[in-house]
Amino acid sequence: MGVSEFTVMVLIYSGIMIFFLVPFKKNQSEEIKRPFTFKESLLHITFHKKAILALLLLGFLLVAIWSGYEQDVYHFNAHSGFPPINSDSKAIFYMCATLGYTVILYFLLALCFSLNISKRKRV
Numbered sequence: 001m002g003v004s005e006f007t008v009m010v011l012i013y014s015g016i017m018i019f020f021l022v023p024f025k026k027n028q029s030e031e032i033k034r035p036f037t038f039k040e041s042l043l044h045i046t047f048h049k050k051a052i053l054a055l056l057l058l059g060f061l062l063v064a065i066w067s068g069y070e071q072d073v074y075h076f077n078a079h080s081g082f083p084p085i086n087s088d089s090k091a092i093f094y095m096c097a098t099l100g101y102t103v104i105l106y107f108l109l110a111l112c113f114s115l116n117i118s119k120r121k122r123v
């Protein structure tokens with residue numbers, strides 16, 4: 001996979017995850033009495049209806065990565081005539097990298113949300 005293909009996939013995944021993790025506007029329009037702390041913004045982003053879809057997307061992506069590598073290994077071992085290979089470590093690496101990227105994206109989104117609320121309250 002080339003760099004441009006990887007970049008497009010990361011941008012699409014990031015956009016979908018951000019869409020699912022940001023609460024609906026009507027939930028945000030409720031009057032907020034004080035600025036959110038980081039912990040409160042994490043809870044606010046985690047417990048709303050669209051966050052379940054983000055969790056389902058992450059689960060689907062992890063299963064797709066694992067099954068894709070399993071199918072690739074099976075096809076190579078069945079049809080190549082070479083000694084059998086095992087790429088479980090590569091699949092686990094990509095799954096951990098995807099999970100790590102999602103967690104970083106989640107924390108950055110919560111941080112931006114809490115900073116945005118605190119800026120709105122100061123003005």
